[in-house]
Amino acid sequence: MIKPESIDSLQAFYDADAAGYFTHRWDRNIVTRADFAATRDILLETLRPQPEQRLLEIGCGPGSWTGLTSARCVAVTALDLSAEMLAEARRRVTAANVTFVRADFATWEPAADTRFDGAYSVRVFEHLPDKTAALRRLRSLLLPGGRVVIITKTAPSIWNGRVRMMQALRRLMGRPDPGRAGGKIENFWMQRATPWQLAKMLRQSGFVNVGVAPVIFRPPVFRGGESEYPLIGERLAAPLLRWHGRLAVATLRWPAWLRLVATLGSESYVAWGMVPGGGPQ
Numbered sequence: 001m002i003k004p005e006s007i008d009s010l011q012a013f014y015d016a017d018a019a020g021y022f023t024h025r026w027d028r029n030i031v032t033r034a035d036f037a038a039t040r041d042i043l044l045e046t047l048r049p050q051p052e053q054r055l056l057e058i059g060c061g062p063g064s065w066t067g068l069t070s071a072r073c074v075a076v077t078a079l080d081l082s083a084e085m086l087a088e089a090r091r092r093v094t095a096a097n098v099t100f101v102r103a104d105f106a107t108w109e110p111a112a113d114t115r116f117d118g119a120y121s122v123r124v125f126e127h128l129p130d131k132t133a134a135l136r137r138l139r140s141l142l143l144p145g146g147r148v149v150i151i152t153k154t155a156p157s158i159w160n161g162r163v164r165m166m167q168a169l170r171r172l173m174g175r176p177d178p179g180r181a182g183g184k185i186e187n188f189w190m191q192r193a194t195p196w197q198l199a200k201m202l203r204q205s206g207f208v209n210v211g212v213a214p215v216i217f218r219p220p221v222f223r224g225g226e227s228e229y230p231l232i233g234e235r236l237a238a239p240l241l242r243w244h245g246r247l248a249v250a251t252l253r254w255p256a257w258l259r260l261v262a263t264l265g266s267e268s269y270v271a272w273g274m275v276p277g278g279g280p281q
């Protein structure tokens, strides 16, 4: 489904969400901080940034990951649709080797000879209307041996449908929905790719050594999480969340079919691939 008109409304959503996004999503409490740690660990394990590399980040948002990768490579070009998100990112990441660019990845026109050693995007791919075109574009921007790492929301998964379920439960209990600070939810366009679809799209776009694995890999049962079933409180949450984080990293050594099955229990998953050539990686 191609929805180019969604780009303006998505930009408006993220402009409005920019000031609160990092805290709300990644730094609000023990649950969101564990989500951050799990996402960071899988990103670094799968991307494996090297000191001599130039990396491309698509949808950097408030720079949640830009400082981590730029500290491990020679340069990062970090792209985002939202001017307000980029303003947050510039506040958060002051490293001299980062170039922030305001652009829609689908229409971004880098200098003709621009090539990267690797590319990554976290929680952005679900917003790209034409995912195959985006992957072909990425493929053409990467050098031989270049890795791409995409972390995106999972479907199908035990996490799907919980927002509607929680709203129904709240209505039943006569408790109003607390809502969410920031942008209006009606501007929020999203279409998830299943892990097997994304893996297939990566192969069809010319990537090899393609794989998928869970990232935020746990049931949605922690109090303080994003619309989770509030069954487990803070005391029990700490060791459980640590264990789940370690389990997610451990899945990277599981066989491919088991990693694929495991994504059914994940809120987000990672898909990776490599441009052929460039020696062993």
Ligand SMILES: C[S@@+](CC[C@H](N)C(=O)[O-])C[C@H]1O[C@@H](n2cnc3c(N)ncnc32)[C@H](O)[C@@H]1O
Residues within 6 Å of the ligand: 010, 011, 014, 058, 059, 060, 061, 062, 063, 064, 065, 079, 080, 081, 082, 085, 103, 104, 105, 106, 121, 122, 123, 124, 127, 128
């Ligand atoms: C959910 S936020 C994720 C931000 C950051 N990657 C993180 O994980 O914290 C999604 C970001 O992707 C950006 N985005 C969405 N579609 C984009 C596009 N076509 N080109 C560039 N950025 C885009 C949004 O502006 C927003 O900042």
